[in-house]
Amino acid sequence: MLQERHPLMGQRISLAERSALVIHDAEDCSRFNLRIAPENLRAASKAFGCALPATISATASSGGRQALCLGPDEWQLYAPVADSHAIEAAFAALYASCPHSLVDVGHREIGIAVEGAAAVHALRSACAFDFDTMASGTGVRTLFNKAQIILIRHDEHRFRIEVWRSFADFVWGLLQAASREIALGI
Template sequence: MIQEWKTLRGNAIPGAAGRLTVTLAPDCGRLVLRLRPRDRAAAETVLGVALPERIGGLDAASESFAVCLGPDEWYLLLPEDVARTAGERLSAALGAPFSLVDVGHREVGIAVEGPAATLALSSLCALDLDAMPTGSATRTILDKAQAVLIKHDAEHYRIEVWQSFADHVWTLLAAVSREIGLDI
């Protein structure tokens, strides 16, 4: 039996003098979708969010987000009620093979916001986050933890990380927050 395990629920890292806020991101349904490119339009209608064509692309509609992680792979953040029925609705609409995996039990979201958000994440990530386009996402490594990093804008990121690595990432972000607060 799978148990719900969200060790960071309700937690927030104390702010760094208004420059950085790290909180648990709002919970949602998390799905990984793989399908043939020609079935994209039908899937978009069912899911209510566009599936970006470009790897690293991000699209948002209301409370739904779709990240293109590969030529035929999307990471979806959807309201829980939409995610719960997505498989049945896609099956009815597509009539073609596809893969939809619920990864909500393994992932947790962390919101990193504020003027020092890019600085904080740059201490954990080898990517040049200043060069990362606004409204994009990527798979990356934060220290030793695999994650999906979403950049809404220069002051607003979302990390999707496996729950087994969430405490590690959280602890690193707490240390970085302290250093930013002390202007180290």
């Protein structure tokens, strides 16, 4: 079940100079982890209401819903909070013909938006991922310092971090330290 309050709600980090970096809690959403055989991708896409990408790291969006392919048989699904029960019901109806695992992970994860021209610089402070090779509209599971995150790149200067609630303050603190260093030109 989604919780209405999380530790970062209302938090914001912003550099004063032309908003080169803005970090804030991302809008809440329904989050699901889906494991299903790739040959059942079409049926799963229909149940979700958005085409599920077949390529690892690819994302697809439709009607406020987004799907991220994390592995050959694993997807992370995002949708408006109000759609949660409808998604669960659609996948429950699908189970008899296409066995799968759909797990609501909305209670365990928090979204953090990292935006602006200095976004990549802030993310590189604690993530060894090669951002130069990460195209817009892709996502990966990676580490931010020692915390596992899902990182989605919406466009050149706009990212979303999905992090477990128990690591949210830790990740936020690292981003806050990075923003101070960026502001000081370090």
